[in-house]
Structure formats: structure tokens, C-alpha cells
Amino acid sequence: MVLGRSSNSSDDWPELQWRLGKAATSIGRSRNANWQSENLRKSETVVCDIHGCLLRSDSFFPYFMLVAFEGGSIFRAFFLLLSWPILFVLDYDLKMRVMIFITFCGLRKKDMDNVSRAVLPKFYLENINLHAYEVLESAGSKVVFTTVPRVMVEGFLKEYLRVDSVLGTELHTNGKYFTGLLSSSGLLVKHRALKEYFGERRPDIGLGTSSSIHDHLFISLCKEAYVVVNRSEENKSTTIMPRERYPKALVFHDGRLAFLPTPAATLSMFMWLPIGIFLALFRLFVGIFLPYNLSILLGVGSGVNIRVKGTAPKKSLNGKGVLYVCTHRTLLDPVFLSTSLKKPLTAVTYSLSKMSEIMAPIRTVRLSRDRRRDGETMQRLLSEGDLVVCPEGTTCREPYLLRFSSLFAELADEIVPVAMNTNVTMFYGTTASGLKCLDPVFFLMNPRPSYSVHILGKVPREMTCAGGKTGHEVANYLQRQLAAALGFQCTSLTRRDKYLMLAGNEGVVNDDRS
DSSP, X not given: OOOOOOTTOOSSSTTEEEEEOSOHHHHTTOOOHHHHHHHHHHHOXXXXXXXXXXXXXXXXXXXXXXXXXXXXOHHHHHHHHHTHHHHHHSOHHHHHHHHHHHHHTTOBHHHHHHHHHHTHHHHHHHTBBHHHHHHHHTOSEEEEEEEEEHHHHHHHHHHHSOOSEEEEEOEEEETTEEEEEEOTTOSOOHHHHHHHHHTTOOOSEEEEESSOHHHHHHHHTSSEEXXXXXXXXXXXXXXXXXXXXXXXXXOOOOOSBOSOOOHHHHHHHHHHHHHHHHHHHHHHHHHHHSOHXXXXXXXXXXXXXXXXXXXXXXXXXXXXXXXXXXXOSSTTHHHHHHHHHTSOOEEEESSOOHHHHHHOSSEEEEOOSOHHHHHHHHHHHHHHSOEEEOTTSSOXXXXXXXXXXXXXXXXXXXXXXXXXXEEOSXXXXXXXXXXXXXXXXXXXTSSSOEEEEEEOOOOOGGGSGGGTOOHHHHHHHHHHHHHHHHTOEEOOOOHHHHHHHHTSSOSOOSSSBO
């Protein structure tokens, strides 16, 4: 039996339509939503699907595209895009089987694990339905049943949404590879899986959609249920989960795509690629070989947006160079700072590929990670001229600053903090598991990449080691100053934390992977 929204229920979850299960006792119960929100946590079980319920996306195609592009290759992604007109006319089950085959046939399990851990969570979080999540969050026990492959969603659901169990479609494997076929159990049928999982017991709350007969059968097995209803565009905006509501902070993520690859957006990307490659090569040539004024003029003319705030400090009186301390957004940070100041700088790096060193239009010096040797190297470089250092040691895409190394603070009395930030719309210019030498190329392939350079001015002498502060105090002070200038949040996370999470290593390698 299906009823409209209870007159006693509040509007805490306005995008969820109240529906009652088959039990007659539940019809007369008509609970208030506020009461539910406070009391479901410890005693009741919620069951739902991630597709169409927890996610606002109407189609799961973009997430298959992310796996195909980031875990497979650009050719696999292109083949999946070509299949879209056919997928559009297929029924749901057959469409799912075709997408699974194209995406997973020959894909390494290791690559799928990397995408599941480092790429997909960002896009899932950005598309979570806030109201559905509030219902899920209020329960003491959470179980997700879904027809999409379990390997695509289980890690995210358990790590970020604290789901207890995830039952999804199982894929067939051969050794270290997926075959693209389903296991002997086939596509998961939610209402059957629910019966097998709970037996004679009925879950307390079910979440589903109104567009699927399988969801109607699924929620009918629950004592009470909600249906996620897509209403006006105005109301849809209220279902977006703000960053501050994320159940777990999203500090690190990987992958090249900076947009959700819907069919239309993916088609636009492939149409842009030839133009983007040409633009990237042109912008690289301009930045490497032309004088500052001309490179700025042609760079801006080609679509690169550079915003500079603040002025260069006066020349040091003690004859030593100025130490510029930058936030680290891409490998191009020192290059854009040098261009903005219109003078050559030397950049020190912890890990840079040979190709990136060759392509760099400024001098780069690699540090050894030996504190004594690195200190001597930086002292020598400061005696020769101005120096750029990124004390985070690695890039971070999100509005967070990693822990600053204190080595730089012990070597220079004249320190100038520089708040660097970037914005891209198509490709990220950083990677933890891909080819680092392509980072500048991907960044410059964006239609209108932007760089913000905010020079904060010299650090007061009393806030340096010469003024009696320790290296750690100076590093923490600068981290707070730069975070405040950018509106970012300080963290104690390090380069090691990032690479262990995203790539399963400590980020120290000798080839083009970093």
C-alpha cells in the first residue's frame, strides 16, 4: 500500500517522499521525521542502492567512463563513448552488461583498486544526495544493495559513508585481470539479495526510486520506506552536499579528469583534444623560449589567465638571495612565479622527472632528502641568487595545505611567502600514479587554465629564526599565513601520507613516475 507524505512528518528530508510498507501496523504509526532522526541511529537498519538513491546522477555511465579512462586508457574510454548511442536504446540490464564488458575486459585488478581508492570518491561525494545521506547517516546499521559492480562502490561506501555491508554485482576474473563478464550469479537482483541477506527479518527503513519496478519490490520488503523524488531544478540544489558536510574530509584524490564525464562532456573532451594538444605545445614553447613580456602576452592571448597580487620585494641588503616559500599546486608553480616577477629563479625539488627538468624554463636542483646535504645545497643556491621552495613537498588539489618542512626556515632570514592557486576545468596537471612528465602538458591542455600568484611580502624579522623563533615555529607560522590568504585549511599531512593513500608507495622513485 502506498500513501502520500504523512501530515505529521516534518520537512527535514523534503526530497524524500514518505511511503509505507505492507505491514498494517506501520500505516497507523505515522512517525515524525525529527523523532526518527534522533532515534534511528542505534536501533534500526537502513537499506538502499547507491545508484539513483544515494547519488543524484541519473546514469552510472560517468563512473564507468572514469574507470575506463583512468584505469584503462583513452582508447577504452573512446570505445565506451562510441557505445553510448547503442546503450541509450537498451534496457537497464543489458545496458549494464555492455558497460561492464567494455570497461572491465582486460582491466587489471590493481588498476581498478587504484581508481576505486583515489579517483571515484571525489566524484561520488560531489554527487551525493544530501537528503538521502541524512536518512542513511541516522541509522545504526547500513546495508547497500546495488546492481553496479561491487568493486566500483564498496571502498567508497565503507570508508566515507561507514556502510556496514555492500552487496553488488560480482565480476569474473582470470588471474590478475577482469574478463568483462559477470560471475555465475549474474547481475544482482536487489529484492532477492535482500531476502537472502536478512532471511525472515525485515529491515526497518528502505530507500528507493519511483522509476524502477525492482525498487518497488525492494522497498516493499521493508517495514517503512522513502522514495527519492527528483523535483524542480530549484529544489535539486538543496540536495547537493556541501564540503563541510562530507563525512570524511577529501584531501587527496588522483586522476586526470577534472569533470564528471557524462556522454556530452566526454564528447566535448575528445573534440577538444587536438586543439588542446596544439595549445599545450604552443604554450610550452612560449614559456620556455620567449622573453617574459612576450611570453605573458602570448600566453594570455592563448587563454592562460594569470592573476598577480602584491609586488616583488626589494633586493636583499646582505647580498644573499630572497627565499620564496610557495604553496604547491602544480609543477609549474616556480615557473609562473618567475614569469610573474619577470626574473630568473632557481627552484629546489624533492622529486622531479628527467623530462620535467629538461622542459623547465628555469633552473631546477633536486634535493637528496639528507637534511645536512640539502641545507648546504640551499645555502649555496641562496648565495647565488633568489630561490623558490615548496615546503609541502608535494602538490595538493583541494583547499588544504600539507605540513611544511622546517628546513627552509633555518637557512634564510629574508623569506617571502607566496600563495599560489590554480583552477582547471578539464584536466588536472598533477598525478600520483601517472607520468609526471606529462603534468605540465595536461595543465596547459585546459581551455582556460588559470594561475593566481599572491606575494604576501617579507616575513618580519621577529618571526624568523634570526629573531629567536625555531624552524618549526617559522614553518607553522607561514603555513597559517598562506592558508589564511587562500582560504585554505592547515593539516599535518605529509607527502608520504598522500602517496601511501593514492599510489601505495612513499612517492620516491627514480623514473618518470612520482
